[in-house]
Amino acid sequence: MAVIVSKLLPIVVTVVMLAAIILLTMGVGWASGKLIRKMLGIGGN
Amino acid sequence: MDIPLLGMIYLPISGVEIMAWKLILLGFCVGVIGGFFGVGGAFMVTPALNVFGFPMAYAIGTDMAHIAGKSIVATAKHRKYGNVDMRLGLLMIVGTAVGIELGAHFIMWLEKVGKVDVTVRYTYMVLLFGLSSYMLYEYFKLTKGASTDKSKPVSDAGTSGLALKMQSLKIPPMIHLKVSGFHISMWVILIVSACTGFLAGFLGVGGGFIRMPSLMYVIGCPTRVAVGTDLFEIVITGAYGAFSYAMKGRVELIAATVMLIGAAVGAQFGTLATQYVKGLKIRLYFAVTMFLAGISVIFKHIAGTYKAVYSSDLNAWVKINPDFIQWAKVEGAALSAKVQVRDWIMMNKAAVKGWLAQQSDVIQQAKAMEKMWNDYSGYLMLGAAVGLSILIISKMLAGVKLEKQLKAGKTGG
Numbered sequence: 510m511a512v513i514v515s516k517l518l519p520i521v522v523t524v525v526m527l528a529a530i531i532l533l534t535m536g537v538g539w540a541s542g543k544l545i546r547k548m549l550g551i552g553g554n
Numbered sequence: 555m556d557i558p559l560l561g562m563i564y565l566p567i568s569g570v571e572i573m574a575w576k577l578i579l580l581g582f583c584v585g586v587i588g589g590f591f592g593v594g595g596a597f598m599v600t601p602a603l604n605v606f607g608f609p610m611a612y613a614i615g616t617d618m619a620h621i622a623g624k625s626i627v628a629t630a631k632h633r634k635y636g637n638v639d640m641r642l643g644l645l646m647i648v649g650t651a652v653g654i655e656l657g658a659h660f661i662m663w664l665e666k667v668g669k670v671d672v673t674v675r676y677t678y679m680v681l682l683f684g685l686s687s688y689m690l691y692e693y694f695k696l697t698k699g700a701s702t703d704k705s706k707p708v709s710d711a712g713t714s715g716l717a718l719k720m721q722s723l724k725i726p727p728m729i730h731l732k733v734s735g736f737h738i739s740m741w742v743i744l745i746v747s748a749c750t751g752f753l754a755g756f757l758g759v760g761g762g763f764i765r766m767p768s769l770m771y772v773i774g775c776p777t778r779v780a781v782g783t784d785l786f787e788i789v790i791t792g793a794y795g796a797f798s799y800a801m802k803g804r805v806e807l808i809a810a811t812v813m814l815i816g817a818a819v820g821a822q823f824g825t826l827a828t829q830y831v832k833g834l835k836i837r838l839y840f841a842v843t844m845f846l847a848g849i850s851v852i853f854k855h856i857a858g859t860y861k862a863v864y865s866s867d868l869n870a871w872v873k874i875n876p877d878f879i880q881w882a883k884v885e886g887a888a889l890s891a892k893v894q895v896r897d898w899i900m901m902n903k904a905a906v907k908g909w910l911a912q913q914s915d916v917i918q919q920a921k922a923m924e925k926m927w928n929d930y931s932g933y934l935m936l937g938a939a940v941g942l943s944i945l946i947i948s949k950m951l952a953g954v955k956l957e958k959q960l961k962a963g964k965t966g967g
Contacts (some may be wrong), residue, residue, distance in 0.1 A: 513781065516936070519801065521800070523797060523801055524797065524801045526800070526807060527619065527622070527796055527797060527800060528703075528795075529611065529624055530623060530807065530810060530811050531622065531623045532815060533625065533811065533814070533815075534623040534627055534734050534814040534815070534817070534818045535626060535627060535630070535818070537815050537818040538627035538630070538631075538812075538818035538821060538822060540817070541818060541819040542631065542822045545819075545823065545826065546826075546941050549954050550954075550958070551954060551957075
């Protein structure tokens with residue numbers, strides 16, 4: 510059990526960290542996209 | 555003056571200090587370019603990070619993480635605009651995976667016969683200059699005597715003769731690509747993607763700059779669909795690359811996050827710009843980018859010739875160094891002899907500096923020249939990234955203005 514956990518833990522930590530970064534990026538992307546469209550005065554998507 | 559959030563930040567994994575605004579600016583510019591061309595942009599980010607003092611070993615991994623995140627944002631936006639052909643993208647991923655594996659095996663064979671560096675660098679140069687020359691030739695051929703009426707809607711360059719031939723091959727199973735708007739044999743997609751994957755694996759790059767033109771010229775996708783579909787593929791390959799490098803401890807997470815904040819905003823501009831710039835113009839800017847990347851590789855090649863002056867002496871010194879022998883037995887045991895030496899040099903810069911200080915003037919001068927040409931390569935890519943993003947954003951703003959004028963004209967008249 511300990512062997513499995515020690516092998517899996519780095520993978521889980523890496524995936525969680527990368528996922529957190531990507532979620533943050535998507536949030537920034539979504540917010541900036543809204544702001545850019547508002548500033549340029551183009552609606553729609 | 556140290557501005558909060560934009561000032562100096564310490565990166566604990568690689569042990570370097572860097573100004574955050576530089577990373578945000580680089581991320582933003584490459585975000586614009588990536589969203590506009592459908593490429594990851596590693597050919598710009600890696601040398602630029604190197605110029606900022608980032609060790610190469612960490613620059614590649616950090617860049618991978620940045621590419622994966624940025625491509626998700628850009629792909630989501632392109633999907634909204636109907637620029638992503640999912641069926642084509644998924645098939646391309648299968649072919650690319652096979653091709654990358656074959657390319658990696660070919661590299662190992664070249665390493666055995668000792669011709670890897672020269673072969674990779676020359677192939678890279680031929681590809682970059684070949685692609686850019688063909689695209690420039692096509693652009694000038696198609697625009698010669700053409701109307702410059704800016705009020706026309708976004709247009710494309712049409713399907714190339716090679717793509718028409720590929721689409722006419724009726725080898726079952728035939729697949730209908732709804733977004734791209736044509737039928738094509740599944741085998742054509744798999745073979746083309748395997749070839750581009752082979753080149754990417756062989757050159758050690760993401761391959762967006764090879765896939766994007768092949769989607770346009772060999773498969774026959776409209777430019778904007780080629781951009782969106784390529785980005786979709788980069789999401790998958792970039793995520794795998796980021797995971798793989800992160801597991802090896804080669805991703806500087808703070809730097810990747812800071813760059814991604816800039817890239818997320820930049821990708822919005824780049825993606826939006828594809829709606830306002832003609833497909834043919836996208837091809838022109840892409841050709842210019844490839845040309846500049848080719849010049850940057852020439853600079854790297856010159857740097858390599860200076861490195862050759864001292865590399866055999868340095869390698870010989872490393873191999874008899876007791877610290878290296880100890881490290882190679884324990885931590886580097888799983889690596890090949892060549893990679894062991896390369897990795898140890900990257901991780902022990904102070905020791906290498908000490909060795910260099912004791913060497914002859916010829917070697918010291920060669921080292922200085924190598925650094926100078928590497929810096930030229932990085933500054934060229936950095937300048938290209940900034941210049942191109944300014945150009946893309948200005949074209950987008952002009953397009954938005956024109957669209958508003960046309961709408962106002964329609965409403966008025």
